[in-house]
Amino acid sequence: MTIYDISEKAGVSIATVSRVLNGSQSVSEKTRQKVLDVMEQCGYTPNAFARGLGLNTMQTIGIMCADSSDPYLAKAVYYIEQKLRSRGYDSLLSCTGYELEAKEYSMNLLITKKVDSIILVGSNFVYEREEDNRYIAEAASQVPVMVLNAAMDTPNVYSVMSDDYTSIYNATREMVAGGIRDILYFYNSHSYSGRRKLSGFQAAMEEQALSGGAPLVEFYRGSHEDIHAMVRHLRAVRDAGKEFHGVIAADDTLGLAAVKYAAEAGYRVPEDFSVISYNNSMLACCCQPELTSIDNKLETLCEHLVATLFGILEGKEMPKKTVFSGETVRRGTTRRTASDTEQAKPICTHER
């Protein structure tokens, strides 16, 4: 069943059929209807490959994500896919893992498949060393690249992110204001946003000259699913003589581990021990007491990212970087403090 069959049955030329397929103006209403009828009646579906060959697009977007089984990334992928679909685009998903080489490889594969754009979901795609990001610049020379939660100053790369630095900075100050001085920053990623969070923590601590030496910081490198390993890690820190009564965690899993650790160690939370984590995912409500967590407005970010992408695809000039500010959702792992009254502030800023 091809365009020829339809054209014949409808008594028109293939050009006319193609025109109704593409919604061209210059087809009389009468013939358009006739052609549509024939299509309907024949159950005709245009061949996507031929269409792609002619139009040089198949309306698909490549989504890259290190690990879609990570609940946070999964959620981002979900939001993005939803919003793409609602505009008639499909998503080629590529779960690359965290190795640079695998990312480069997948990137090429997606470009080869002629996607209209590539969306990098997660800040782990942007490395600290400039040269490790060349693969992104290269891809961007072919199609616009959107990146969620990390920024790059590269032509044709657009970023939408939350202000992790400030969120963690504020959270740290809040915890200090609550009277806790021995705070551990517990994180698991050297990604772009990982670096931003870390410096937010350090800035807040150093500013208050709280740490006798350098602020207490621990990097967890195991599986993001293995809560027990995280708890063990925390235990080891204390066993090494570094006691702490507060944890700022880079994500909810780590925060949850901190709560488990505190319970095990016999601390009362939040009286003797505080935890603030990041993401405000469903995990925050899974432990007892429930986690105070920073919400980075994932859905808003994704929405904005997709809207920006379509702006670009339509040829509009769009902001290269948009930053949204987060919001701390207070639950049971922190005490109420005076600074709780969140000051009003702009929720989103653009950069060209």
Place this chain on the structure above:
Amino acid sequence: MTIYDISEKAGVSIATVSRVLNGSQSVSEKTRQKVLDVMEQCGYTPNAFARGLGLNTMQTIGIMCADSSDPYLAKAVYYIEQKLRSRGYDSLLSCTGYELEAKEYSMNLLITKKVDSIILVGSNFVYEREEDNRYIAEAASQVPVMVLNAAMDTPNVYSVMSDDYTSIYNATREMVAGGIRDILYFYNSHSYSGRRKLSGFQAAMEEQALSGGAPLVEFYRGSHEDIHAMVRHLRAVRDAGKEFHGVIAADDTLGLAAVKYAAEAGYRVPEDFSVISYNNSMLACCCQPELTSIDNKLETLCEHLVATLFGILEGKEMPKKTVFSGETVRRGTTRRTASDTEQAKPICTHER
């Protein structure tokens, strides 16, 4: 940069270039090398659309999933995508939501995009009413359809699933053996596997003539992320006069809610109150005490599903239905019983 440019620079015909592109045997080693060199040096990439048009495939598989932000489904998608990619296939992901109409629509879209197969991730795609499954049969008339965790007796539809019925049946018996008689079955889905689980529970209960009347069963219809709503639901059940000291939960989220409920109600777990849930996801380790949960071997299922798919694509005859048995992972929400000694049994059975 097309095949013509390469053929010219390499001093061969386009047919030869195409042959090396497709790994044809009948190219001399010398010319193959020359062509490859030229390609390399020109950074040539074949046009996927043209290739698709010629070969009638672009090596992509459609993955449908109601909600990839559901941790269990996300994980399944992750495993499947991984395994497809490792064989050089890409995945078109479609998050359809739970409405039949949306599923039908997405299915058509995927077929339109000429995927080589469609994988339905999650038992919610298979409805109880035969006629609601026509969209699957129709798709299966075009491409093989693989379904995870549900079975259908339809040509060209292949199933890989776990034996939910038996898992829940055994779990229920185990809890009864532990001395608990007022058990609530808490579930949130009427999907294929949801129905199987429910009957597993009912069979076990009725067999032992334990419920004075019908076994206690509650259906939760809210968001799968809203633990608090689930706890409220359980509370309402008790407030309605139906006390229970054990919960068999259809997934870990519901199980986690049960643990929260028990804590709130002042029950000691597992002394006064038991919980067994399903999926053995990371959530099982998030609460205190940790959840005893049934592991349905998701990775194995996915692996098998993809292997079956490739068998089909290679034209081999493959089993229409494969069932794996699950395994209960005992943690803190159940007491040790004599029946703990799991009897050895076949882990996987096939059907043609």
Place this chain on the structure above:
DNA sequence: GATAGAAATGTAAGCGCTTACATCTGGCGC
């Protein structure tokens, strides 16, 4: 060294669609 047959290569006809350009209408003003 002639020759058959295998191996390597080339030619050209698609694959199903888009679209620039050519052609054909019909309605309008004069």
Place this chain on the structure above:
DNA sequence: GCGCCAGATGTAAGCGCTTACATTTCTATC
């Protein structure tokens, strides 16, 4: 009634690749 123009339709040339079939080039055999 004529010419003109805009709108509708048709013609045909791609898009970049695959592949059946034709042709050429080896290789081995006698």
